[in-house]
Amino acid sequence: LPSPLQKYRMTANIHHEQTNNKKHFTLLNLRSGHFLLFILILHLLQQPLVIQATTRTKEEGLLIPSNHTKNVAVILSSSTFFHNYRHSVNALSIYQSLKQHGGFTDNNIILMLADEVACNARNPFKDMIYPMGRTSHNVNLFDNVQIDYGGNDVTVDHFFRVLLGRHTKYTPRHQRLHNIDEDTNLFLYITGHGGDGFFKFRDKEDFTTKDLRGIFEQLQIMKRFKSILYVSDTCQAFTTAPNTKEENKESALGGGGVLRNVYSIGSSLKKENSYAHHSDMDIGHSVMDRYVYHFVTYMGGFGSDTDQGLWKDMDKLSVKDAMVNSMYNSQGVSKLGANVGWSDLGCDRSMDDVPLSDFMVMKQQGGD
Numbered sequence: 001l002p003s004p005l006q007k008y009r010m011t012a013n014i015h016h017e018q019t020n021n022k023k024h025f026t027l028l029n030l031r032s033g034h035f036l037l038f039i040l041i042l043h044l045l046q047q048p049l050v051i052q053a054t055t056r057t058k059e060e061g062l063l064i065p066s067n068h069t070k071n072v073a074v075i076l077s078s079s080t081f082f083h084n085y086r087h088s089v090n091a092l093s094i095y096q097s098l099k100q101h102g103g104f105t106d107n108n109i110i111l112m113l114a115d116e117v118a119c120n121a122r123n124p125f126k127d128m129i130y131p132m133g134r135t136s137h138n139v140n141l142f143d144n145v146q147i148d149y150g151g152n153d154v155t156v157d158h159f160f161r162v163l164l165g166r167h168t169k170y171t172p173r174h175q176r177l178h179n180i181d182e183d184t185n186l187f188l189y190i191t192g193h194g195g196d197g198f199f200k201f202r203d204k205e206d207f208t209t210k211d212l213r214g215i216f217e218q219l220q221i222m223k224r225f226k227s228i229l230y231v232s233d234t235c236q237a238f239t240t241a242p243n244t245k246e247e248n249k250e251s252a253l254g255g256g257g258v259l260r261n262v263y264s265i266g267s268s269l270k271k272e273n274s275y276a277h278h279s280d281m282d283i284g285h286s287v288m289d290r291y292v293y294h295f296v297t298y299m300g301g302f303g304s305d306t307d308q309g310l311w312k313d314m315d316k317l318s319v320k321d322a323m324v325n326s327m328y329n330s331q332g333v334s335k336l337g338a339n340v341g342w343s344d345l346g347c348d349r350s351m352d353d354v355p356l357s358d359f360m361v362m363k364q365q366g367g368d
Contacts, residue, residue: 063355065315068363070184072177073098073109074162078154078192078201080115082122085285086276088113089131090191090233090292092141097296097360098187099144100304101311104362106146110162110177114154114192114202118142124282131302133280133287139302148175156207160215163188165224182223187231187359191289194234196270210250213242217253220260227261227347229319229359233291235273238266238341245345258346263354265323267291268338275337290336291327298326314361320351 077091095111098104118129129142149158158175161167163186167176190199198206219225232240241247241264251257267289268274276286277293296302299322300309310317320342327340334340344351 063316063318063353065355065357065361068103068185068357068361070179070181071104071108071187071359071362072180072184073104073187073189073359074112074159074177075109076112076154076159076190076192078112078114078190078199080202082115082117082120083285084115084192085117085129085283086288087191088115088117089129089141089288091189092129092145093131093288093292093296093302094189095145096141096302097299097311098362101299102314102357102360102362106174107178108362109146110148110175111146112149112154112159112162113147114151116147116150122284130280130283131288131293131296133278133283141302146174152202154201156201156205156211159201159207160211163215163224164218164222180224182226184225185359186225186228188228189231189233191233191292194232194236194240196236197239199232199234199240209240209242209247212240213247213251213259216242216259216262217251220253227263227354227358229263229265231265231267231323233267233274233289235268236266236270237268237274238264239270241266241341241343243343243345248345261347263319263347263351264341264343265319266341267327267336269341272338291340294327294335295323298322314357315355317356318352319354319356319359322356324351 073094075091075095077087079087091111091113095109098109099106117123118127123129127142128140131139131141149162161171162175162177165177165180193200193203194206197209199212200206216228219228230242232238243259243262243264248257248259251259253259275290277288277290279286298310300311310322314322324340324342327335329335342351347354
């Protein structure tokens with residue numbers, strides 16, 4: 001039989017082992033809990049951050065439209081050569097959208113195409129331009145087109161004269177904007193090649209941001225327009241925006257040097273490129289840039305059916321939603337490979353509160 005001392009030692013050993021087992025079990029529980037917490041945190045971090053960048057259609061009455069009987073548009077493609085086919089498609093997509101869905105006529109649009117690629121010998125579809133290549137032969141963007149300035153007539157001088165209305169004596173009527181006053185809204189869309197603070201014309205000349213700012217200041221002093229929507233679709237596009245804080249600092253205008261009611265949108269920021277969306281095997285080149293493709297697709301696509309998509313609801317859709325927010329998916333990722341720049345600095349209303357119809361709808365006098 002064990003002695004009392006041996007019994008004491010045996011009891012002490014058993015108690016020590018039980019204590020160690022409890023500590024080990026507790027440590028395992030703690031480690032398991034930390035591990036599960038770590039796994040949970042890692043799982044949450046891997047979940048996409050959802051940013052509310054999806055577009056929204058304003059309910060009736062929330063957006064107050066302007067008078068649409070004096071809206072005008074100037075559309076410019078400044079590139080030459082057939083490999084810049086996509087720039088002509090960009091410009092003509094906007095042009096046809098205004099005519100088919102916005103009620104514009106050629107009397108309200110100045111169209112400037114530096115190169116008529118539809119007539120180029122390399123075009124396999126003579127006198128036709130297809131925005132989706134051979135898959136969209138039912139949509140010819142060159143149908144019923146009136147080109148006001150083409151070829152060598154597409155110059156910086158003519159572009160600025162159109163905006164200012166300061167034409168030479170024998171300038172034809174179709175090359176001028178008509179019925180312009182302080183109640184007129186101007187939609188200005190330009191596409192081509194550009195860089196940090198400049199936009200090129202036919203690879204021969206360019207205008208700078210300061211040049212454009214000077215023109216816009218003159219327009220404001222002349223009270224030539226009520227509001228302007230300026231959309232630049234090129235590389236580093238937003239660097240030509242005339243209504244930024246940087247441009248206001250060096251302004252010749254009084255009242256703090258702020259341009260009034262100019263809305264600017266650029267399809268790319270500084271040091272970013274503007275990319276093509278798709279190419280066509282028959283044409284042999286890229287046929288459209290991403291910005292215009294996603295805008296037209298979001299609105300309802302190509303064609304003259306005015307009941308399709310959001311084209312019929314331009315009075316309920318804000319400029320910001322249609323031309324900025326629509327370029328991002330539901331996770332806040334750009335569809336363009338670049339970020340869209342925008343500014344409503346100096347405007348009476350934010351871009352969120354301006355209906356797209358203020359610039360892309362033209363109601364003829366006496367119409368509904």
